[in-house]
Amino acid sequence: MKVIKQFPGINRRALLSLATLPLLSTALRSTFAVAQTLDPLPSWNGGVAKSSILDFVARVTTQGGPDFVPVEQRIATFDNDGTLWIEQPMYVQLAFALDRVKVMAPMHPEWKTKQPFAAVLDGDFKALAASGEKGLVEIIAVTHAGMTTAEFEKITSDWLATARDHRFGRPYTELVYQPMLELLAYLRANGFKTFIVSGGGIEFMRPWTQRIYGVPPEQVVGSSIKTRFELKDGAPTLFRLPEVNFIDDKTGKPIGINEHIGHRPIAAFGNSDGDLEMLQWTTLGASGPRFGLLVHHTDAEREYAYDRHSHFGKLDTALDAAAVNRWTVVDMKKDWKRVFAFD
Amino acid sequence: MKVIKQFPGINRRALLSLATLPLLSTALRSTFAVAQTLDPLPSWNGGVAKSSILDFVARVTTQGGPDFVPVEQRIATFDNDGTLWIEQPMYVQLAFALDRVKVMAPMHPEWKTKQPFAAVLDGDFKALAASGEKGLVEIIAVTHAGMTTAEFEKITSDWLATARDHRFGRPYTELVYQPMLELLAYLRANGFKTFIVSGGGIEFMRPWTQRIYGVPPEQVVGSSIKTRFELKDGAPTLFRLPEVNFIDDKTGKPIGINEHIGHRPIAAFGNSDGDLEMLQWTTLGASGPRFGLLVHHTDAEREYAYDRHSHFGKLDTALDAAAVNRWTVVDMKKDWKRVFAFD
Numbered sequence: 296m297k298v299i300k301q302f303p304g305i306n307r308r309a310l311l312s313l314a315t316l317p318l319l320s321t322a323l324r325s326t327f328a329v330a331q332t333l334d335p336l337p338s339w340n341g342g343v344a345k346s347s348i349l350d351f352v353a354r355v356t357t358q359g360g361p362d363f364v365p366v367e368q369r370i371a372t373f374d375n376d377g378t379l380w381i382e383q384p385m386y387v388q389l390a391f392a393l394d395r396v397k398v399m400a401p402m403h404p405e406w407k408t409k410q411p412f413a414a415v416l417d418g419d420f421k422a423l424a425a426s427g428e429k430g431l432v433e434i435i436a437v438t439h440a441g442m443t444t445a446e447f448e449k450i451t452s453d454w455l456a457t458a459r460d461h462r463f464g465r466p467y468t469e470l471v472y473q474p475m476l477e478l479l480a481y482l483r484a485n486g487f488k489t490f491i492v493s494g495g496g497i498e499f500m501r502p503w504t505q506r507i508y509g510v511p512p513e514q515v516v517g518s519s520i521k522t523r524f525e526l527k528d529g530a531p532t533l534f535r536l537p538e539v540n541f542i543d544d545k546t547g548k549p550i551g552i553n554e555h556i557g558h559r560p561i562a563a564f565g566n567s568d569g570d571l572e573m574l575q576w577t578t579l580g581a582s583g584p585r586f587g588l589l590v591h592h593t594d595a596e597r598e599y600a601y602d603r604h605s606h607f608g609k610l611d612t613a614l615d616a617a618a619v620n621r622w623t624v625v626d627m628k629k630d631w632k633r634v635f636a637f638d
Numbered sequence: 639m640k641v642i643k644q645f646p647g648i649n650r651r652a653l654l655s656l657a658t659l660p661l662l663s664t665a666l667r668s669t670f671a672v673a674q675t676l677d678p679l680p681s682w683n684g685g686v687a688k689s690s691i692l693d694f695v696a697r698v699t700t701q702g703g704p705d706f707v708p709v710e711q712r713i714a715t716f717d718n719d720g721t722l723w724i725e726q727p728m729y730v731q732l733a734f735a736l737d738r739v740k741v742m743a744p745m746h747p748e749w750k751t752k753q754p755f756a757a758v759l760d761g762d763f764k765a766l767a768a769s770g771e772k773g774l775v776e777i778i779a780v781t782h783a784g785m786t787t788a789e790f791e792k793i794t795s796d797w798l799a800t801a802r803d804h805r806f807g808r809p810y811t812e813l814v815y816q817p818m819l820e821l822l823a824y825l826r827a828n829g830f831k832t833f834i835v836s837g838g839g840i841e842f843m844r845p846w847t848q849r850i851y852g853v854p855p856e857q858v859v860g861s862s863i864k865t866r867f868e869l870k871d872g873a874p875t876l877f878r879l880p881e882v883n884f885i886d887d888k889t890g891k892p893i894g895i896n897e898h899i900g901h902r903p904i905a906a907f908g909n910s911d912g913d914l915e916m917l918q919w920t921t922l923g924a925s926g927p928r929f930g931l932l933v934h935h936t937d938a939e940r941e942y943a944y945d946r947h948s949h950f951g952k953l954d955t956a957l958d959a960a961a962v963n964r965w966t967v968v969d970m971k972k973d974w975k976r977v978f979a980f981d
Contacts, residue, residue: 367854444896488856501900511710512900513831514856519897524889524915530923531915533896540897546867553787553876554862554883555898557844557855572867572874580873 335481337632338474344588344630347623348478351586355561356485362584364561366486372516372552372573373479374565375493375500377608378590379508380471381460383599386607387467388499391454395438436537440520443532444498452502465637468507473636475564475590479508482562490560492516492552494544494569498535516555518543544569549576562586571613574622587622589613594628597638678824680975681817687931687973690966691821694929698904699828705927707904709829715859715895715916716822717908718836718843720951721933722851723814724803726942729950730810731842734797738781779880783863786875787841795845808980811850816979818907818933822851825905833903835859835895837887837912841878859898861886887912892919905929914956917965930965932956937971940981 339345354362355369376382396406396415406412411430414422423430439447460470479489491500491510497517504510519540522533543551549572552560563570563577566589578585591610592601602610617624627634682688697705698712719725739749739758749755754773757765766773782790803813822832834843834853840860847853862883865876886894892915895903906913906920909932921928934953935944945953960967970977 367848370856497897497900505710513713513898515900522893522896524892524919526918526922531892531918533892549867549874549876550865553865554840555856557840557858575869575874576867579869 335484336474336477338477340630340632342630344623344625347586348481348588351562351584352482352485355584364583368558368561369482369485369487370490370556370558370560371482371487371562372490372492372556372560372564372577373475374567374570374573375491375495375517377566377592378472378564378570379475379479379491380467381598382608383592383601383605384462384607386495388495390458390467391451391499392434392438394454394458395450396434399437435520439496439499440535440537443534444522445532447498447535448502451499455503463635468503469637470635471507472590472631473633473638474631476508476636478564479510483509487562488514490514490516490552490556492543492548492563492573494518494542494547496520497543516543516551518547546572548573552576562588564588564590565613566590566592567608567610568613569608571616574613574616574620578620578622587617587620588625589617589622590625591627593626594631594634596628597634598627600628678827679817679820681820683973683975685973687966687968690929691824691931694905694927695825695828698927707926711901711904712825712828712830713833713899713901713903714825714830714905715833715835715899715903715907715920716818716851717910717913717916718834718838718860720909720935721815721907721913722818722822722834723810724941725951726935726944726948727805727950729838731838733801733810734794734842735777735781737797737801738793739777742780775882778863782839782842783878783880786877787865788875790841790878791845794842798846806978811846812980813978814850815933815974816976816981817974819851819979821907822853826852830905831857833857833859833895833899835886835891835906835916837861837885837890839863840886859886859894861890889915891916895919905931907931907933908956909933909935910951910953911956912951914959917956917959917963921963921965930960930963931968932960932965933968934970936969937974937977939971940977941970943971 336345336348354360355364357363373379376386380387393415396412400406400412400416403412406416411423411426411434414420414426415434442450455466455468458467459465460467463470482489489510491504491508491514493500493516495517497515497519500517501512501515504515505512521536521538521540523536525532525534541547541551545568548570552573559581560577561584563574565573570589574587578587589610591614592599592608594600601608602614614624616622625631679688679691697703698707700706716722719729723730736758739755743749743755743759746755749759754766754769754777757763757769758777785793798809798811801810802808803810806813825832832853834847834851834857836843836859838860840858840862843860844855844858847858848855864879864881864883866879868875868877884890884894888911891913895916902924903920904927906917908917913932917930921930932953934957935942935951937943944951945957957967959965968974
């Protein structure tokens with residue numbers, strides 16, 4: 296009776312709801328326990344990079360603290376190629392396009408003697424490189440346009456399910472960085488909404504980002520081509536046109552973020568000069584706590600080592616900017632206990 | 639002591655958490671009560687429109703039922719002008735643009751004799767209409783471009799805080815339809831993610847959609863102009879250019895939905911021919927339950943009555959399509975107990 300007296304509001308309904316308390320408190324306690332006692336980033340070695348992340352998240356989530364940020368403003372943006380999955384020896388989407396040219400070749404006998412297609416079919420990368428950006432645009436046009444969005448989703452999904460990276464002999468969706476998956480989950484567990492902001496094709500990523508990264512289609516920003524709406528036999532379709540709509544790279548990243556998200560992120564994660572403006576937009580000239588991070592590929596043994604002179608994922612001016620702006624630079628070799636889940 | 643004995647697991651921490659129980663249980667109980675016993679759409683009169691909404695939501699949320707839809711696919715899109723707030727005697731954003739011309743006029747003495755600006759300053763709507771779309775584009779260019787996104791947000795927010803609709807004498811943000819606010823909340827309470835998909839300017843809406851509709855900036859799709867990224871004294875800005883980027887109307891709506899959301903909605907709400915393709919994209923040629931709804935403005939007394947021959951918000955081919963496709967048509971006069979919260 297004593298306890299009842301201490302809680303005069305307790306009645307039959309409250310006692311009934313007490314029956315659900317163990318469930319609630321288990322959920323609360325397990326969240327609490329993970330946050331308090333388990334390492335939320337087990338694939339990260341201790342050091343400046345890891346502690347800068349933990350410190351930032353602690354500051355923005357400490358209610359009543361000077362750096363507290365309300366949940367609706369906890370927006371974090373992640374580049375994809377080289378930040379969440381591999382981009383060497385070439386962007387995965389380019390590997391898709393080259394494979395696709397080979398699949399389509401029997402229907403295009405003229406490609407045997409026509410560049411840049413002949414170069415792709417002959418595996419002649421020197422000739423392919425010589426065809427330059429114009430050649431690349433032609434390849435993207437024939438492999439990415441001329442079908443509905445639903446058809447393109449099926450083509451890319453089928454390819455991703457069967458294609459294997461040559462060096463690792465694994466599907467590309469397994470060549471995602473385990474420490475970054477943990478970081479995505481850790482931020483979400485702390486109230487962040489996580490977005491992908493990639494130079495890659497928006498419709499190339501969306502079919503699998505939920506399953507692999509936990510990021511739903513509506514939180515993916517990327518490059519796109521134009522589409523045309525058509526009613527075909529009463530069924531609406533979007534037909535993919537061979538015309539660029541938006542390039543979500545360099546200055547395109549803050550523009551894409553503004554267009555899709557509509558407010559500035561408080562944290563941004565990249566790995567190349569293509570991410571420079573996204574990190575500037577996120578961290579500079581803004582009030583309140585901000586966080587910028589660059590993944591520096593330093594591990595030729597477990598993955599690849601490249602930066603200032605790389606063809607894909609060049610990290611040069613952004614690396615210099617990181618020092619000036621106090622962005623965290625992750626040394627993959629030193630800071631990551633493992634790179635892939637299978638390591 | 640008796641109670642403690644009945645709950646042997648109770649210790650000091652549990653007693654502490656008991657202190658938070660009243661808060662938790664109040665929240666749980668009120669959600670439960672609303673869902674179970676209170677009418678979730680109190681401003682809707684009984685009838686076909688209301689029951690079609692309740693029936694659809696019941697079907698897609700019934701676990702194990704034939705029409706169950708997982709939460710991540712419960713996407714609902716809402717037009718804004720004429721669907722969530724008024725669009726007569728003209729779109730609110732046009733009222734903003736005309737007011738803005740007047741504010742800017744002292745810095746542009748040449749406007750006194752230059753169309754379409756002279757027409758705006760003289761309140762000569764016949765001359766303004768005569769300037770056509772070209773005139774309108776000129777007005778939008780000077781009022782919506784030539785400043786940073788942050789400056790534009792301040793200009794529009796200040797205007798919305800002070801501007802009053804002539805007929806109702808109220809801020810535009812009070813001229814939102816109470817039944818539709820209830821519908822937005824009801825869908826969210828049932829696991830839907832609610833998006834705005836409007837022909838209006840995306841950056842005109844975003845500063846207030848969270849507060850008024852409960853829709854965050856990242857769930858607003860709209861028309862936009864191009865922006866340019868600039869570093870000014872080390873601070874990044876996006877400068878608004880007098881160049882159209884995207885028109886989110888008619889066939890632009892499914893294109894915008896695909897670009898921003900990346901999957902098809904299962905429910906769409908509009909009021910005009912500009913929403914026809916959004917409702918087609920949502921409801922036709924797709925498997926599983928789909929819902930389309932048009933608000934038909936039939937109440938000249940409490941709001942406005944218009945459809946097939948209206949200059950703003952013309953509802954003609956979409957009204958015919960509704961009959962063919964079994965979309966719900968809301969008769970404002972008959973179906974809505976009140977139009978505005980202040981009714």
